[in-house]
Amino acid sequence: MxxxxxxxxxxxxxxxxxxxxxxxxxxxxxxxxxxxxxxxSPSVSSLKKVLDGIPISLADFFTLDLDAEARDTPFYSADELPDVGSNGIHYYLVGQHRPQRQMCILREVMPPGTDTGESMLEHDGEEGGVVVQGEVEVTVGDQVRVLRAGEGYYFESRIPHRFRNVSDEDAVIFSANTPATF
Structure with a gap:
């Protein structure tokens, strides 16, 4: 792209x-x-900062050319989950065209060594997730922890935060945040 x-x-x-x-x-x-x-090539956090100035969400930025017709179905196949990621990190968005969507659900795939950028992320709302594969270093404010498969996180998104894959395999996270940031 x-x-x-x-x-x-x-x-x-x-x-x-x-x-x-x-x-x-x-x-x-x-x-x-x-x-x-x-x-x-901007990091996810840098691109989000630029898009906030327009304003347009990351999801709309990456999927603008897709059919924007609203869907009223609770089910989405794998090929209906657009990748709204950047810098080698894949964020597969569930329910992209759902009318008046108020939360963001993602399947995140982080290749070894990738991270969300040197700048910490900050946005309104809350977010949480569960690591299902690999090891992810999660920084929230001044707290840092490496999470492994089966472990999760939940925090207020206004607190500066960052994610980094510290394993030698793809890290996979299922996450949600509200209000929707993608």
């Missing part, structure tokens, strides 16, 4: 200049330009 071209198209469709978006986000307009030229 061409993240830069997608960002540029969405920014222009919202009638925003690179300068205005950069001002809203608190970065230089050259940063926006480099992302749009695909000369910089």
């Amino acid at each position: 061409d993240i830069g071209a997608r960002l540029q198209w969405i920014r222009k469709s919202k009638d925003l200049s690179q300068r205005e978006l950069a001002k809203r986000v608190g970065v230089t307009n050259s940063t926006i330009s480099l992302i749009e030229q695909n000369k910089v």
Whole structure:
């Protein structure tokens, strides 16, 4: 996926200049330009920060070109779970087109050595999850713990947090957060 071209198209469709978006986000307009030229690959947290300035959710950003017709079904096959991830981490979103969706449910797949970025994530709401495979170092505020299969987490998402796969296999997490951030 061409993240830069997608960002540029969405920014222009919202009638925003690179300068205005950069001002809203608190970065230089050259940063926006480099992302749009695909000369910089932003982390998930950095991309979310840029998209918050538009505003558009990560899910809408990655799935905008998909059929947006609302679905009224409680079931989703594996091929109906779009990957809304970046930087090598896969976030498979459940119920993307569900009308008035108020929570986000993800199957997360983190290859060995991947993490959510050097910048800690922060957003409104709560989130929780369970590691089903591998080992994931979870940092919440000043607390750090390595979670293994069967162990979980639950915290207020306004507390800065970060996830890192510290194992030599894919780490898989099932997570949910509310309100929906993807």
